[in-house]
Amino acid sequence: MSHITAKELALWQAQDFDFELLDVRRAGARAEHGAQIEGAQWHDPAAWLDWKDGIGTQRPAALYCAKGHEIGQGLTTALRVLGVDARYLVGGMQGWLDDGRPTQPLNGSGVPS
Secondary structure (H helix, E strand, C coil), rough: CCCCCHHHHHHHHCCCCCCCCECCHHHHHHHHHHECCCCCCCCCCCHHHHHHHCCCCCCCCCEECCCCCCCHHHHHHHHHHCCCEHHHHHHHCCHHHCCCCCEEEECCCCCCC
């Protein structure tokens, strides 16, 4: 299965690589943490059938969930079947944090501050 490491994702960001960054953590996990990886757009994983067609096939997509397991890997597989060059973040948000990478705080309504 296609994946991306925290180091590789940080390199994509630093080089202004053209890609979509999707935060697919459950709403509760996202709110509990209170932050996201800069540039990410949140998509409710429970409603993926509603947003899947809005993910373009012209550029790669990197997805992250809380820990890089079922949600991130499952949605990566589903999007790849639909023709998206998708990859999940190894370790998810926790892996990103464990690697010492920066985050962007969310305001009270769940959007970046």
